[in-house]
């Protein structure tokens with residue numbers, strides 16, 4: 031069935047719908063990974079976004095139910111040039127199309143995603159809708175105007191606190207939409223985990239007396255999470271704190287730093303980052319639309335993006351606080367940055 035993407039600036043792209051055909055609205059962002067679409071689809075940080083894949087063939091190894099980053103698809107829509115009709119991989123359980131139907135999410139194929147990406151690069155990230163081809167333009171514009179991704183974190187966080195047993199360090203995880211591979215990365219290191227919902231207060235965290243507090247990735251604008259920031263402020267000086275992506279941004283804000291929105295974000299598993307401490311360059315996996323543009327006082331920059339020079343990691347000079355903007359847990363993407371978890375755990379009590 032014919033369907034189209036309409037962008038906030040009025041530009042339209044016509045293609046064919048797949049999955050569950052229904053109208054959807056979100057922030058349109060692009061991802062430059064050649065692989066890893068399954069992890070992208072289930073990464074809760076994409077909640078509220080319509081993701082465009084720049085790589086032209088998506089779905090060729092199908093979908094399995096092991097590599098998921100959360101229990102279901104979190105993107106609001108997915109746009110590809112060509113969706114592979116006949117996936118081939120020994121782990122494949124369902125095709126992309128079947129997976130989208132199961133999750134009741136719409137996909138759009140047959141789009142020149144590189145042309146679309148150029149528009150997003152020039153004009154910046156913007157809202158968009160995927161609608162049936164005969165949808166009225168004014169209605170589509172109204173959908174975009176009414177769209178808000180506020181409270182996204184509270185839609186993807188765990189509803190209840192839970193524990194994962196382990197013999198090693200006890201990590202309190204603030205779940206803002208945590209990717210499963212972050213959990214797996216701590217489990218692999220023997221950690222005991224207590225995972226808290228985003229509304230948990232600092233008192234609940236301190237009650238379990240963790241060796242380390244971890245602030246997870248998650249969707250939306252970090253500045254909107256003022257209550258969370260207040261809780262983090264209370265934990266500073268009491269417990270070592272580490273964070274990834276949204277967690278990194280929240281640490282910066284809690285210490286008096288500043289975040290801003292990037293014009294079109296960093297999304298993909300091929301982003302070069304320089305570790306300034308090791309003086310080495312790593313290829314990293316990334317998914318963020320915001321960044322720390324001013325590090326707090328007494329904090330040093332440990333990593334920078336080699337694409338645009340923005341801050342990708344920071345460490346406090348006096349307190350046990352360390353965070354990165356990119357995704358060291360990989361999946362999708364290179365595993366070379368796994369060492370960051372060891373660095374995190376060195377700070378544990």
Ligand SMILES: NC(=O)CC[C@H](N)C(=O)O
Nearest residue numbers: 075247248275276319320
């Ligand atoms: N992956 C993340 O944690 C993303 C953080 C934040 N929502 C951003 O877009 O910058």
